[in-house]
Amino acid sequence: MSELADLLERFRRGAELLAIATTGAAGTELDFKPAPDKWSVRQVVCHLADTEAVYVMRIRQVLAEDNPVLKSFNGDAWAERLDYNRRKISHALETFRRLRTDNFDLLKEMPEEAFLRPCTHAEAGPWTLQTLIQNCSEHLEDHVKQIQSVRAAYRETRAKQVAG
Template identity: 55%
Template sequence: MSDLHALLERFRRGPEVVAAATTGAAGPVLDYRPAPEKWSIRQILWHLADSEIAGAMRFRQVIAEDEPTLQAYDQDAWARNLGYERRKFSPALELFRRLRLENHALLSSLPPEAFSRTGRHTETGVVTLLDLLR
């Protein structure tokens, strides 16, 4: 198995790992925050779903455009202003799963050389498609 194939497989399995880790979690367990500045399980899962949305856009920009600008976002502002702590848990997991499945299908369809395509992230600078996958 090539390194790229192994990386894509690990990427594909992400939602399965999260689902297994959160099986049986409910009520106060989902909302427990180990410290005031830390996120709860519910908030983390919504962050994963929204990060997958952002990742989907970034993947597509790098694949389709030449040297696109990849906009950073304020994850804490998203958590706060999108109400992660008030939103239902199961839709976040399903959204994460569906988006990841589609992102995996797209990335798996590309030739290996596509993973060297680049974009310019507004905070971290030049990144390759492979960097985004990692």
């Protein structure tokens, strides 16, 4: 497999990784925070769904426009003002899955040279579409690890409560 094919497969697998990481999470586990300044599983999943919506636009900008500037956004402000604490995780998971599938379906049909199209990230500087897709994959993978860590902390806290 080529490097680009590997990257696209990694991108595609993101929805599966998120589904696996959240399987069985329910009730108080969804809203458990390992620390006051950390996100819960619900908040992380909502963030990923909203971020994937941002990636929908960014990918299309890079494909259709000449060297677009990709604006950044404040994830903490989105979490607060879009009330991630009250959003349904099932809806966020489905939104993420559908948007990631749509993004993948678009990308897999693009010629290899499309992935060299330039853009400029407002904070990170010059990128290509390939860099953007790498960033999307890394972002998801980092948050999957975060979900796993939050769930482990929840189990540890519950075990201490039961034992104590």
